Amino acid sequence: MNDLSRRGFVAGTGGAIAALVLHGCGDDEPSVPDGNTGVPAGVTEVTLDVAFVQSQLAGRAVKLRAYGGVLPGPTITTHPGDLLRIRVRNRLPEYDSSAWEEDVKVLGHVVGMNVPHELNTTNIHVHGMEVIPHLFEPIGTSNPEAPMIAIGPGQEKTYDFALPPDHPSGLYWYHPHRHGSTAVQVVNGMAGMIVVKGPIDEVPEIAAARDILLAVHDLGLFPSASSPDLWEYDPPQNAMWNPFTGESTIIDPSGGAGAPASSGFSASDYPLRLFLLNGQPFFEEEHNPEVGKTQFPIGKQLEAPRFTVRPGEVVRFRMLNACSDNLLPVVVDEHTMYLLAIDGVNFLETKAVPYVEGAQFGQEQVLLPPAGRAEFLIQASAEPGVYAIRQLFHGTDVQFFASAEKVIAEIVVAGNAVAMGLPGELPTPSRYYPLTTGIDPAARRDVVFNINFDAATVKNKVVGGDFTVNGELYDETSVTFQPKLDTVEEWTLSVEHDAGAAPEGHPFHLHENSFEVVEIGGKAVSPVELRDTVWIPPMEKVVIRVRFKEFPGKTVFHCHILPHEDAGMMQNILVVT
Ligand SMILES: [Cu+2]
Helix, strand or coil: CCCCCCCCCCCCCCCCEEECECCCCCCCCCCCCECCCCCCCCEEEEEEEEEEEEEEECCEEEEEEEECCECCEEEEEECCCCEEEEEEEECCCCCCCCCCCCCCEECCEECHHHCCCCCCCECCEEECCCCCCCCECCCCCCCCCCCECCECCCCEEEEEEECCCCCCCCEEEEECCCCCCHHHHHCCCCCEEEEECCHHHHCHHHHCCEEEEEEEEEEEEEECCCCCCEEECCCCCCEEEECCCCEEEECCCCCCCCEEECCCECCCCCCEEEEEECCEEEEEEECCCCCCCCCCCEEEECCCCEEEECCCCEEEEEEEECCCCCCEEEEECCCCEEEEEECCEEEEEEEEECCCCCCCCCCCCEEECCCCEEEEEEECCCCCEEEEEEECCECCCCCCCCECCEEEEEEEECCCCCCCCCCCECCCCCCCCCCCCCCCCCEEEEEEEEEECCCCCCCCCCCCCEEEECCECCCCCCCCECCECCCEEEEEEEEEECCCCCCCCEEEEECCCCEEEEEECCEEEEEEEEECEEEECCCCCEEEEEECCCCCEEEEEEECCHHHHHCCCEEEEEEEC
């Protein structure tokens, strides 16, 4: 169906670069690779090797950072009450960050750590999972000054996560989360899915449906300086890509003239971006050099992966938006979407969302921010044909760069009709119900995401813009809020725009605790959605309520546009007893 095949190819030096194994290709439906190894019941054990891999994607040679040599990373399947043990072995080579000035402060702001750095140092975050806080050393620490976990080249670390018995059963994912290298690593290939199996899987109509995982992921790529015709993302320290000129410069932090570079850190847009479904490219974008059009990358639809279903068949799709920054408004042509769950936590009953003919942004069936997940059933039309799972276009009034309409996949309805049913009531996720309605919040807090590109006032001179939360850049060794364990808080989320920055929405993510989204733009959300990541539109406020239920310790909330996060749009909190 396209130029992918199961072969990867080995290249590079000293065995440091392995073959990339691509799953699902030829005439097969694309699937995600399985990551579980044979271990006793009650224990889920996975080893993830992180290494550079090389292969061909969309007709180009690419060099990527990947988990286990596969794209996306191996899928982990686990259960409520299980011990999930993940061993991360970092096989990446050393990265030269000697030019990084980590201690720089400007007007009391911590600036240095908000310059991307140590691009081959990693750690792991199990996104959305309700487990011990695991970003800081040691795991579960309540030390407000604790440093972030860093697994350097050649090092390894084993994480033990005890899933609570009432952990929701749904779709989660994992990705690196070391401040300074998160964006480069994720948009270079490092992301994988986690499926927690439980009560939702026992519903007869759901159990009868085929379970198809859809990992949507993007790769940002530059031409390699060392090897012609190779695409990679491996910028030198302090190198920044300017999306208006298309040029990269190694910035002199003291203000002197910068040196040209072959690639640089990007806050959005790339010379080449590939959008993948389960590792297969379905859309590519090139930087648009035309003056006045730079915020509209040149897009090209590729042959979309296909799934064949029978007329009347009920299929369960579970979609992850693992994109580094791209908001996904999704529709399935001509089909009602029967939503079961958002971000792993199922609704109390199936939520039917009809398809709107000719849908535009705002009429999508589900809006997936970066890191968001949607689990839904589709009952295939009685009418044989090809139906797209589609990302709708959104313009520069939504995100700084416009995002073209894309066909993510195609559903081919063919063959003999089958009679299958749809569920009504769903099992109650007992961890979250009853909701917090009626409980007086112990605290009300405001969270404002802001970008400042005004050259006269920008503190982060290397990045060239300040990405802040409540006016502050990220400081690894301090905490801003101290919520009390087992209390409910109400947070109001919004975005602001300073001089030089266009309006842009941001996805808010809180670790370990799903929250109730109760209001968006002054309107009540009904039924209440439980999410771990929510899109904050450019001009609206979002009100959430969160119960800090189980896990004391130091953790974070942040913008899930990953280049924003690495540049400072994150804060630490300390959940106290
Ligand atoms: Cu952001």
